[in-house]
């Protein structure tokens with residue numbers, strides 16, 4: 001099973017329906033094939049390539065964009081997973097590309113190793129996560145793809161190519177939106193296992209924005225959430241610690257994540273969605289319940305949250321120096337135009353990296369994400385907010401909703417042409433270009 005949302009029902013017509021986690025993207029590929037291993041993958045991909053078919057590989061379906069859709073051949077490589085080899089001294093670990101992050105984290109833990117930074121859930125596959133530029137937060141820490149030291153990728157001829165450190169091939173394949181072939185394995189540079197002390201606390205938004213540089217320099221991982229119509233941020237600070245473990249109890253998890261978030265939170269969002277005028281009051285009400293909490297645990301358990309409410313999301317990567325100003329403008333737009341956005345906005349930070357079409361390519365980055373409950377309309381509001389992000393040369397997260405095309409994206413990425421050169425070499429016939437890839441990377 002690839003992920004919790006995986007939906008590969010056989011329909012009456014003999015086709016297969018596939019739907020993403022949020023439920024808004026779906027397709028009915030001619031074939032949906034879960035390969036048993038690399039040998040079968042080579043046979044299937046080689047035959048499809050020879051027949052000129054369009055091939056897309058799906059991870060856990062956690063992207064909000066149509067990036068994992070195909071009308072033709074959809075490949076599930078969940079059986080190409082697990083640690084293939086590990087060198088504890090160097091920290092280099094080769095893993096199957098279909099490995100789900102939660103499983104990767106557990107296996108690394110057993111080896112006394114860990115990923116230095118992670119996003120806020122662990123349901124994605126490693127290949128899916130890196131392909132869209134998935135990131136966590138931390139001023140000095142780049143996105144997950146920056147941990148890739150080497151990779152093995154299969155082309156439409158069914159042959160595997162080794163992508164070596166420093167090559168343009170590797171810099172392109174680290175974040176490639178599925179466009180270059182099927183990643184078969186990646187070699188990750190991991191670090192010795194570590195524990196994190198996490199403190200969640202409400203803070204005055206103006207103080208957070210004014211002190212953003214200092215706070216993000218003083219703390220290894222900092223992010224915050226803010227409800228439109230309020231000026232209180234819920235800040236999340238995580239730093240390494242040698243203090244004894246003080247994990248969240250099962251009862252606390254159940255009460256917080258299942259009862260409050262999934263039960264009450266989901267119900268409140270559905271109701272406020274129908275009564276637009278109630279959103280500011282609901283936002284202020286929810287902010288009143290924010291309180292301080294602490295946790296000390298193994299790093300991956302602190303990074304990962306349960307996300308039980310299903311939503312749609314747009315996230316933009318902005319030059320870090322413009323982050324606080326852009327966030328303030330987004331809040332102002334939502335409030336003055338009375339947009340019915342009842343979920344909080346999330347703000348994170350990362351170091352730049354050198355992957356050719358990474359959202360953080362060669363620039364320190366602040367990420368701003370807006371969310372909308374899956375039962376509510378998002379497009380007109382996200383489109384208006386996107387205008388603000390574009391004023392700052394924002395780059396969209398490849399796995400999160402946006403309304404951009406290759407033509408207007410190209411000038412944002414200084415090494416766009418080098419990426420296209422690698423694409424021409426690795427996928428000259430565009431077997432790996434689905435409609436989304438063609439839209440955002442060109443034909």
Ligand SMILES: Cc1cc2nc3c(=O)[nH]c(=O)nc-3n(C[C@H](O)[C@H](O)[C@H](O)COP(=O)(O)OP(=O)(O)OC[C@H]3O[C@@H](n4cnc5c(N)ncnc54)[C@H](O)[C@@H]3O)c2cc1C
Pocket residue numbers: 021022056057058059060061062063064067068077097098118119120121123124125126127128129130131132133134135136177178179181182183184307397399400
């Ligand atoms: C609740 C939730 C929380 C999230 N949190 C974060 C976060 O904290 N930070 C963040 O940056 N993003 C976050 N995301 C976005 C998510 O990390 C990305 O969309 C990610 O790409 C999803 O991984 P996946 O395994 O589900 O891949 P999919 O969505 O299934 O696929 C993503 C892309 O990877 C390609 N792909 C998959 N496998 C391969 C392969 N073997 N070879 C080549 N291409 C492949 C697909 O073709 C597609 O283009 C979140 C999403 C959700 C729903």
